[in-house]
Amino acid sequence: MSTLLNIENLSVEFSNYQGISSVLDRVSLTIEKGEILGLVGESGCGKSVTALSILRLIPEPPGRITSGAIRFEGEDLLKFSPKRMRQIRGNEISMIFQEPMSSLNPVFTIGNQMREVVRIHRGLRRREADTLCADMLHQVQMPDPKEVLKKYPHQLSGGMRQRVMIAMELACNPKLLIADEPTTALDVTVQGQVLAILTGLSRRRNISVLLITHDMGVVAQVCDRVAVMYAGRLVEMASTGELFANPIHPYTQGLIASIPKMDQQSGGAQETSGEHALYSIPGTVPTLIQPPPGCRFHPRCTVSGSSCDSDVPELRWVSPDHAVACHRITGGGL
């Protein structure tokens, strides 16, 4: 397996009148060819910022990439000229967003918008573009593709719009698709369809996917590997099976334990009646203007130790496919 994308020590700051927020702090992760990597975390953890940084879509004031490199097939995207970035966006790296209504222009037909993308990057004539678009819509299981091309975004449901977005973004056969909470705004029955389409297409065409979500259920069902972020840092990274079977970082453990489960607790006693309280991680997410020193999770950590409030834990590999950034587990400072 070769590495498609390699983010090395990426740090991003945002400044506003209150001060400077360290939104991403030396985040490093890799995406292999053809794999689906899940990027999980709660609000403010920096997962969307990471995605936008890859495509250089962070507005430069107030944001600023202060260090790091993003190597796409070996070349550092942060050093590309605007012209080269434009060639990359939509063509080699595509992105779909959470709210498809905002990504589609309401005053143009679907066909119009899809053709625009295809013609910019592939330079096809109208008739060829149309055929390609209809074909893409067919691949995302859209009923009646030719009719859909003539419709306006508001005439489609949320699930259909998201499928249109997938079709548009995959039309140019990108190598990497970034999906930022693609199903969060959709109903659960529609979510299943969209995820199935997304994973099916990416497997067939060997497209890598960076799937950003806060839903651990989606991650468990769809992703090959998972990276967990907290308050701007990467805290754990592992293959999906390994992460759920053996979560090491206290935050990951807390996160998984907080989720209300649909079925009887796996591996636990049968709870037939009576409500038991959900585990909840004490405290709240810190503001990033003055993040806690040392490990950013330590104020909420039930097992924090002596050096957790002064030394930043580095990401270390505890097994070939499992890395954690935690002093307690990787032997630092107890």
Added chain:
Amino acid sequence: MKFPFYRHPKYHELKLTARLLRNNPTAMAGLVILSVMGLMALCAGWLAPYDPIRLSLAERLQPPGMAHWFGTDEMGRDILSRVMHGARISLRMGFVVVFIAGGLGSVIGAVAGYYGGRIDNIIMRVMDVILSFPSLVLAMALAAAMGPNLNNAIMAVAFVMIPKFARLVRGEALSVKEMPFIAAARASGARNRWIIVHHILPNCLNSVIVLGTLTLGDTILIAASLSFIGLGAQPPTPEWGAMISVGRKFLMDQWWYATFPGLFILTTVIGFNILGDALRDILDPRIRR
């Protein structure tokens, strides 16, 4: 809840506004202009070197010089003093008009927007009728009908400005009333009147402040225009527009007579416009948070 004033929550809001203003050079420029004008208006009595209506025929139509910085008019009155007192009149007019029009217009707009349906229709059609006249023309007609004096001019201009506020607040009310906290208020047993006063109007306040500031500039212009054609302030009141009206006759040889009042009108209106624009950006909630 009782707090020492420096801990009251609204204090922080004001501090934030002040800081944002400080960082905006155009806003500061506008504020400076308006402070000067305001100072003149308030302290005209003490600062003015001469009595604005004191005649001195021996000194008539003198050009600007050491004794009279802005020269004198055809009755020998010092133009500088008259301009300073004029500031008092113009600003007073401006504020009274904006308070009346803003107050009435906001309430009308809030009622129209919140209740919707037929009430909204009737109110807004009436507003449309008023808006369909050019504001100056309508103000002229009203002032003429009521009799040419300063107070009637104020009423006329206020009337003409009401629909602007009504329309603005109606739009805001339409979106505010959909917010869940309004439903929560109703679930707590609040009556409609209570909701309008305590929820809808305060949330429209920022836009009303911006519109009010810009309207102050407009008002001064319209008021000056009314006095210019003789429908507003009557002589010997040193109102800027009235001074220009008389000064027109002397424009060729005694340029200072009409020019200075004109310059002051220009500067004041620019000051309000700049400040209003800056406030619009500063008070935008997305920027504040």
Added chain:
Amino acid sequence: MTPVIETRNLVKHFTFTGGFLWRRPKRLTAVDHVSLMVPRGETVGLVGESGCGKSTVGNCILRLIRANSGQVLYNGQDILTLSENDFRKLRGKLQMVFQDPQTSLDPRMTVQTIVGYPLRLQRGLKGESLEARVIAVLEDVGLRQEHAARYPHEFSGGQRQRIGIARALITGPEFIVFDEPTSALDVSVQSQILNLIQVLQKVHGYTYLFISHDLAVVRHVSSRIAVMYLGSIVESAPKERFFSNPSHPYTRALIASVPRPDPFFRQKLAVLNDDVPSPLHIPTGCRFHSRCPEVMTICRKTTPPHVAVGPDHWVDCHLYH
């Protein structure tokens, strides 16, 4: 035992004229003859996807929206027939917690005012006695006295939801509707809030109607669950039976679609193949027939009967006739 809240055949239409000049007014039936019961001290979960009308049911019960027909019985008395003034006296007993912490609190009021004025409106309390009550209820929901002087934007989403809960609790209600209270919150905050409302229920004996699209959350808090689809309830059952014996095909599809956080239990994700039909064009016969994996000919033509498939377990489906 009379249930605290019972709705009978609740109906709510929305009519609107669409688009250009002369479109005939369209009617959207958001709530179509919904009958449900909420027993004292319990939590009934109302689940469904977007557009199914569950929020509208909550709004109708609290008379925030005027229902077109049907009854809402509060302790046996039909509150839909009361006058505005008479009902206003009951408002303190029936409260609601809203979904979006950003817009459910007036940004121009302090927490003290937001939480305090329902009590002021209901009972005319003012000044120090009002302050004392506000502080007491803030502490009940896990906030502190100094929070009362601040504005909503200074708080996180979870804290704002707590403020919303405090506002609902201050008048001493009997019945609270929770309309998607944790949908806009992070998972770790969600668990705190869910624990809070369960504790409050144990301590004060509140009765809840918990509306949500998240089956796992509903499972955690409810003793009884009802599923809505395009405006009517298709299945309702006590919690255990609901998950051990889901009978309606839609219920089964819903349960199967929820992604489990367990990578060793790989699910087939695409359980249903079409999108939800628009509520403006509800299918004839059984409203679910267009997506039902077990559809029969009769389903397209006749409305399904209301059948009992177990103790207190009702389904609207032809399969069980």
